[in-house]
Amino acid sequence: MKKSVTLNDIARELKMTAATVSRALSDHPEISQKTKKIVQEAAQKLNYNSNRIASSLRSGKTNVIGVLIPTAENAFFGSVIHGITNLASKNGYSVLIHECDELYELEVKGIQTFIGARVDGIIVSLSRNTLNYEHFLEVKRRNIPLVFFDRVPDEIDIPSVVIDGYNGAFLATQHLIDQGYKRIAHISGPTYIKTFNDRYQGYLAALRANHIQTDAEIIYTGNISIDSGMEGTRHLLQLQNPPDAIFAAEDFTALGALKELKSSKIQVPQQFGVFGFCNDMFSEHTTPSLSTMDQQTVLMGQEAFKLLFDMVKNGISDKANSVRQVIEPKPVFRESTMRGGIFK
Template sequence: MTIKPKVTIHDIAEKLNVTASTVSRALNDNPRISDATKKAVLKIAKQLNYQPNNIAAALRNGKSHIIGIIVPTADRAFFSSVVRGIEEIANKINYKVIICQSYDNYEKEVQTVDALLNARVDGIIASIGKNTENFDHFKKAMEKGVPLVLFDRTTDALEVSQIVIDDYLGAYKAVEHLIQQGCTRIAHFTSPKKVSVFKERLRGYLDALSDYGIPYADELVIKSNLQLEDGRDSMEQLLKLDKLPDAVFSASDYGAMGAMQVLKENNFRIPQDVALAGFSNDPFTSFTDPPLTTVDQLSITMGKITAEIFFEQISTQEKRNMSQKIILKPELIIRKSTMRKPMPDTPAARQAEHVKLANQEPA
């Protein structure tokens, strides 16, 4: 198989009998080049299937108009929605994104940052992996003058802008709701990793118990990776206790879904025997039986604000060293998995009743 050499601006220049610099200016819409020349250059470039060398262009003018986005995994609804929000803002100002996955692997995350730096991206937006405890790779980007903005999973070890949800408040609201529904023995699924989001959700759980005078029970807090199978394993562990919990608050919707499967397989009623609440408002949560109460992380909004902060930061050199922390207020989405008794007449209660009626089968 013969590989054709890559078309360059010199090939276009030869076809039109003009200089390479004229072609370059025409492709960059330089006002010094006539419209007729621009049209001729674009026509030949299309015929030859010319692909611009973004790295070379970035070396010349210092801008690639490409940003790198690092997420733990792109197949999670939360992260894909955040990326969508970022792209909506980026595309409006003619920026493209490169989406990379770390798979919560530290070495992969380090390699990804190096690859993005070598690609001459104009900046990096990242959500830190669960297993990352050393941040030298991100510091390397900052030392090179590459703007860095973190979202969701962040760290105070880096003086960069951060956009997060109030994980503490979201967890507190969820546990408070379970208590108001009459639950007094509430289990919590959390992560053993030193990730801020899970630490804050655990803190919200603990404070809600304390504020309502409910004693803490160590056997009710179970650590795992919070995936579906982890939720199943954690619920099976709880079923072996002498005294069962009457509610479970999981720091992820997947963990709550695994618990729901095990409870139904063992003929427990949800929420009458065990109420369930998750965190993230993944799309499947409204289709479970019963629909799952969860905390909405406002993912698209987070993505848009992250992009706005990022582009504001790179707009001027002075702002590159500025850092700010934006904390979004989460929303508790109340569904049938926790509704053990009528709710008080509050906006949240009226929302819950609306959800309840919406989920009823038509007569």
């Protein structure tokens, strides 16, 4: 039987230490790209196959993390994952991704899958239907590093990376007021999710700051979808005193609003303003283009990985669990609100 090639065989071939060869094959950041290439070519030439299972048993690490997202249909989560995988790869980690399709049961299954795969840590954004956090408490009991991003439960003490939705919503609503819109509606997401409640509260705060009375009649609870945006806009337009602008909780809802306004032959932005939240990939390509808040999604993913990586390397502590990183959103003003023309 042909003898299996080992790290020591590659090391002897290249006159390097086995430790250097191992780190090069693991894409360790301290090893130069030139050395990595030399080692990889030698490994291929010698027909070397690393034994990840044996390696993980020896070290107690798999160099794999799990990322659990509520949906893959929203480009927001794809962009966050890009930020996570980019840094993970640079630090020698592979990424397992599980989508739960906004279902609590699949979210629980995803966590169980990650635990079974012995991942070194888990990054999560909650399903919109999640009200029970026992599966995350189980992750904590097992001392597996856990980080949340975007949709975050306040009920458990876990490090997180979030956007300042309150301030973003305030700025969006203030912009609509500055553009001369008088009666600004809000189509929210599920407000039991903190992300969407923060945006709702920011909207209310901007109205108060401008001495505009809140009118519950023009606040519509949606479910973060194009259909929800269309239904909400249709409902608002049928009111005896309809609004002349909508601040939507996210861009798919805003897209639905634009579609319904177009079918109702209402001109945007001349007669009606629409402001979204996310800066999804399609938002600059709608007609008219959509004003929105950029959530800096790649940065969010990178910061989430940094928090997780620190816990993997240095252990879980009360200090680590208390970290809550807040990223400021950036307003992107486009045609859907710019009555006076686009800013140059």
